[in-house]
Amino acid sequence: xxxxxxxxxxxxxxxxxxxxxxxxxxxxxxxxxxxxxxxxxxxxxxxxxxxxxxxxxxxxxxxxxxxxxxxxxxxxxxxxxxxxxxxxxxxxxxxxxxxxxxxxxxxxxxxxxxxxxxxxxxxxxxxxxxxxxxxxxxxxxxxxxxxxxxxxxxxxxxxxxxxxxxxxxxxxxxxxxxxxxxxxxxxxxxxxxxxxxxxxxxxxxxxxxxxxxxxxxxxxxxxxxxxxxxxxxxxxxxxxxxxxxxxxxxxxxxxxxxxxxxxxxxxxxxxxxxxxxxxxxxxxxxxxxxxxxxxxxxxxxxxxxxxxxxxxxxxxxxxxxxxxxxxxxxxxxxxxxxxxxxxxxxxxxxxxxxxxxxxxxxxxxxxxxxxxxxxxxxxxxxxxxxxxxxxxxxxxxxxxxxxxxxxxxxxxxxxxxxxxxxxxxxxxxxxxxxxxxxxxxxxxxxxxxxxxxxxxxxxxxxxxxxxxxxxxxxxxxxxxxxxxxxxxxxxxxxxxxxxxxxxxxxxxxxxxxxxxxxxxxxxxxxxxxxxxxxxxxxxxxxxxxxxxxxxxxxxxxxxxxxxxxxx
Numbered sequence: 214x215x216x217x218x219x220x221x222x223x224x225x226x227x228x229x230x231x232x233x234x235x236x237x238x239x240x241x242x243x244x245x246x247x248x249x250x251x252x253x254x255x256x257x258x259x260x261x262x263x264x265x266x267x268x269x270x271x272x273x274x275x276x277x278x279x280x281x282x283x284x285x286x287x288x289x290x291x292x293x294x295x296x297x298x299x300x301x302x303x304x305x306x307x308x309x310x311x312x313x314x315x316x317x318x319x320x321x322x323x324x325x326x327x328x329x330x331x332x333x334x335x336x337x338x339x340x341x342x343x344x345x346x347x348x349x350x351x352x353x354x355x356x357x358x359x360x361x362x363x364x365x366x367x368x369x370x371x372x373x374x375x376x377x378x379x380x381x382x383x384x385x386x387x388x389x390x391x392x393x394x395x396x397x398x399x400x401x402x403x404x405x406x407x408x409x410x411x412x413x414x415x416x417x418x419x420x421x422x423x424x425x426x427x428x429x430x431x432x433x434x435x436x437x438x439x440x441x442x443x444x445x446x447x448x449x450x451x452x453x454x455x456x457x458x459x460x461x462x463x464x465x466x467x468x469x470x471x472x473x474x475x476x477x478x479x480x481x482x483x484x485x486x487x488x489x490x491x492x493x494x495x496x497x498x499x500x501x502x503x504x505x506x507x508x509x510x511x512x513x514x515x516x517x518x519x520x521x522x523x524x525x526x527x528x529x530x531x532x533x534x535x536x537x538x539x540x541x542x543x544x545x546x547x548x549x550x551x552x553x554x555x556x557x558x559x560x561x562x563x564x565x566x567x568x569x570x571x572x573x574x575x576x577x578x579x580x581x582x583x584x585x586x587x588x589x590x591x592x593x594x595x596x597x598x599x600x601x602x603x604x605x606x607x608x609x610x611x612x613x614x615x616x617x618x619x620x621x622x623x624x625x626x627x628x629x630x631x632x633x634x635x636x637x638x639x640x641x642x643x644x645x646x647x648x649x650x651x652x653x654x655x656x657x658x659x660x661x662x663x664x665x666x667x668x669x670x671x672x673x674x675x676x677x678x679x680x681x682x683x684x685x686x687x688x689x690x691x692x693x694x695x696x697x698x699x700x701x702x703x704x705x706x707x708x709x710x711x712x713x714x715x716x717x718x719x720x721x722x723x724x725x726x727x728x729x730x731x732x733x734x735x736x737x738x739x740x741x742x743x744x745x746x747x748x749x750x751x752x753x754x755x756x757x758x759x760x761x762x763x764x765x766x767x768x769x770x771x772x773x774x775x776x777x778x779x780x
Contacts, residue, residue, distance in 0.1 A: 219271070219278040219346065222584045227271060227278055227346035229680050230317070233508040233703070236345040238353055239314050240675035241306070241338060241516075244668040248329060248337040250294065252369055252666035257288060259371030260360045266347045266582050270323050278346075283323055292327045301332045310340055311512040314676070314701060318344055337668065341675075348582040350654055350677050351572050356582070361663040361670065369666070498648045499566035499592065502552055502559070505650045508684045509705035515714045516674055519695025520721060528724060532601065534608045537655050539724070540689050540696065541611070542604040544653070545593040546720030551713045552595070563596030566649035567687065569614075570677065589614045590649060600724040651685035652677055658692040676701045 219227065229236045261267055269280040297305040309330070318324045324344035331337055343353055359372060499505070522536070529539045545565070552559055570586045591614060594606040654677050663670050674697055676686045684703030689696060698717045700710040707713070 215265075215269075215280075215282040217269075217280040219280060220583055223346045224273075224278045226584055227273060227344070229345070231680070233510055234679050234681070234683070235315070235317060236678045236680070237314065237318065237342045238345055238350055238675060238677055239310065239701070240341040240343075240353075240357065241310055241672070242341075242665065242670050242674075243333065243672040244337045244339070244665065245671045246336050246668045247331065248339070248668045249666045250329065253329070254288060254292065255369045256360045256666055257292065259369065261356065262288075263372065263374050264356060264582060267323055267325060270321060271346065286323065290322060291325060292329065294329050294331060296332045297330055301330075302334065306330065306333055306338055307514045307516070311514040311701070313340055313342060314512045314514065315510060318342065336671070339665075345584065345678060349584045349586050350570065350656065350675060351586065352582050354656060354658070354675065358659065358663065361665045363661055363663060365664040365667045365669065367664070496590065496648050499650055500560070500563040500595070502563070502565065502595075502650065503555060503557060504548070504552070504565070504685055504702075504706055506682065506684070506706055508679075508682050508703040511704040513702045513704050513708060513710050514676075514700070515711040516672075516697060516699040517714045517717050519672070519692070519697050520718055522691055522694050522696050524725070525696060525721070528604075528721075528728065531728060532604050532608075534604050535611075536691075538604055538608040538611060539721075540655060540698075541591070541593065541653075542600065542607045543717055543720040543724065544687060544689070544698070545595050545597070545603055545607065546600060546723065547713050547716035548593070549595040549598070550716045550720070551707075554712070559596055561596045561598075563594075564592040565595045565651065566590050566592050567651040567653040567685075568649050568683070569653050569655075591653070600720065600727050604724065647682055649683055651687055652679045652683055653687040653689075655689040656691075658690050660694065662693045672697060674699045679703075 226236050265282075266280065268283055268286045270283050272279050272281055295309075297309060299305055309328070313328065318326060324347060326342050328340040329337065330340065341357065347353070348356065525536050525539050528534075529536050532539070548565060549559065567590075568588045569591045571589055573585045573587055591607075592610055594603055594610075597603040597606055654675075656675075658673060670692075673692045674688060674690055676688045676699060679686050679701075684706040686701040688699040688701075690699070691697075698714060700714055702708075702710045
């Protein structure tokens, strides 16, 4: 029976399950025609089960977790054919997704499950649940899309898993002597002191592991480094995977490895990491809103209709912002409107912190399972009423995160926590999760329509899990020229996520209208004026020269508004 040790980061995600938040990635695919079950099973067997993790269950003895081959694996235990009750419409599908998001996976079997809905709006829908310890969202999207084709008549040919290339990045040198665990935890700064306090209280649980090291005191440092690996091992692993996160860290690290004389450069990296650690340890909580509080055990799910990705790109072009900046600003506006619509006061400087995953794997290795990402805390300016100013503020904050080391540091911390007892991990994670209100992902999907077993995928959505008392999960996924906005919430904190969803397109329309307003020379308009503008006839064009992208944007915006109002 094959037995493979789980990485420290994956172990951290395995043990992060709680009563109120399960560590499952939940995905939904909607098909415009009924899915051929026989062909679908063939694709699962030939393109999904080639990844060993999907035929292995997990054994965790409290000190380490291992992948074990399931000799009794049965596909029918993981693929369930079901029907929606009642009309079998979107509300019924959303209710089923919410129920499954609150239901634990069977840990006696491989940690994934699919529910094929056979009566959804004349076609089919597929709900997929996969435990986060198997892989992160980037990898799982790649794995699931590996079952699809761009041609509906393509043969269901099996596909092998790509073989990873050996990394050219050199390894960190291990310590020669001393207590490695104490030294490395000490290097974590303020957070290390807090973790050390937890570990001290858990010393009896750690004693058996340390006793089994079986090395003389002079060699204990090497053994502890190999087995515990706090900080250095996770960063080494991240570097080994390329760590392409759009920051300066990779290039600096690589130059340091290739040329040891660049010690000053390495010192800057170390200083940046230390600064991020200090910030994480002392990070203030975000603004208190009705979306922040103690979570319950029931989830709610809602999603929007796709909006045209070209329109989003045009807006970003005009404002000098990325597609991501524009979309996140619209999300911030939708959340703001929801809170205000409930009658709650909101200050101009109110912020909602969303933990955003940052991919740490190099391009071309999306197939590689496991968790290779870090988290950054993006503070969404929900207090800003002006939609254009909101985009600029999101852009400013995102640029600040891109030039930092927060993603790498957070992955390192997960590596640390994967080697300590679950109780210690839970307390340490609580230090961070309580300082935010949401988890948010924005993943670029395929530009062209895809087919699964001959059926066209009309919509494609997924949500990453929340941890601790984080009760909001936001998903932004582009697919086939559209952008889909999805929300999963804790019912105690937000029982009506559809009301936030409804504000997403509205906020984007406000942004379009604001640009049209500015185009015609109207400055300083407030949010109420923008709302009035949405229902008014188009303002006459100013006699000014415009760039072609701006002309196209304004033309599309006016045409869209006329179609909606019937003018």
